[in-house]
Amino acid sequence: MRLKDRVAIITGGARGIGKKISQTFLEEGASVYIFDVNQEEGARTVGELRPAYGGKVIFFKVDITDEKNVEQSVKKIIDAEGRIDILVNNAGITRDNLILRMSLEDWKKVIDINLTGAFICSKHTVKYMVKNRSGKIINISSIVGVHGNAGQSNYSSSKAGIIGLTKTLARELAGRNILVNAIAPGYIETEMTKKLSDKIKEKLMEQIPTGRLGSVDDVAKTALFLASDDSNYITGTVINLDGGMGI
Numbered sequence: 001m002r003l004k005d006r007v008a009i010i011t012g013g014a015r016g017i018g019k020k021i022s023q024t025f026l027e028e029g030a031s032v033y034i035f036d037v038n039q040e041e042g043a044r045t046v047g048e049l050r051p052a053y054g055g056k057v058i059f060f061k062v063d064i065t066d067e068k069n070v071e072q073s074v075k076k077i078i079d080a081e082g083r084i085d086i087l088v089n090n091a092g093i094t095r096d097n098l099i100l101r102m103s104l105e106d107w108k109k110v111i112d113i114n115l116t117g118a119f120i121c122s123k124h125t126v127k128y129m130v131k132n133r134s135g136k137i138i139n140i141s142s143i144v145g146v147h148g149n150a151g152q153s154n155y156s157s158s159k160a161g162i163i164g165l166t167k168t169l170a171r172e173l174a175g176r177n178i179l180v181n182a183i184a185p186g187y188i189e190t191e192m193t194k195k196l197s198d199k200i201k202e203k204l205m206e207q208i209p210t211g212r213l214g215s216v217d218d219v220a221k222t223a224l225f226l227a228s229d230d231s232n233y234i235t236g237t238v239i240n241l242d243g244g245m246g247i
């Protein structure tokens, strides 16, 4: 087991990519705390995972943009476990539009959840990782944070910001043995990408050398590598997980 007895927080773990990361970390022996606003999906996910993993999977209804809510939830984990070894900043949303049609509200909402939320969760978790002189932070960025994408100025800016946050925290925290890396997925089959029309999907395929969309398992396995001791000399890196889209 590659994460035996480690304690992990996974934001946005109620569904999609975060759910698969939660399941993968549990399989590898970690205790997993899911921070998510979606109570219904959170309860469903915990219900699915409990028979196999018992009390090792716990759901907290947390809005990652609410600093007090995050701080108190992290403290509860410390009181129960005494440590946090892994943070996966995965929660994210889209509110797509071309810039002339994009409202300031949609701009702010996406930056607030995707970028500021990751800052808040990192800040309140790092406090305890520093005391332990050990930790792994994995930030879920996106290929559009690397290359940009028409209609996603808010989202791609938030995901580019995540890369800046990753590299800066990697520099700040390496001396305390806290390693910080990002994954930049291309198009992954989830609820988020189900909304794309068949025409758009066809066009996408032409740009993906491996000829398929990514799976949640592809992302979870990369997150596992970054969370485990197999990556202990890697920090400040962005792994492009895109089937070659960015070549």
Ligand code: NDP
Binding pocket: 011, 012, 013, 014, 015, 016, 017, 018, 035, 036, 037, 038, 041, 062, 063, 064, 065, 090, 091, 092, 093, 113, 117, 140, 141, 142, 143, 184, 185, 186, 187, 188, 189, 190, 191, 192, 193
């Ligand atoms: P989903 O929408 O399936 O899941 C995201 C989860 O985060 C949902 O449960 C959502 O709740 C929750 N969430 C939203 N806002 C908050 C908040 N303020 N606090 C806590 N939780 C919140 O997303 P995916 O699994 O598709 O994506 C996961 C991550 O991967 C995102 O950061 C996304 O940007 C990134 N990504 C995804 C790609 C893809 O192709 N799917 C490609 C590249 C990157 P609710 O259901 O209520 O919204």
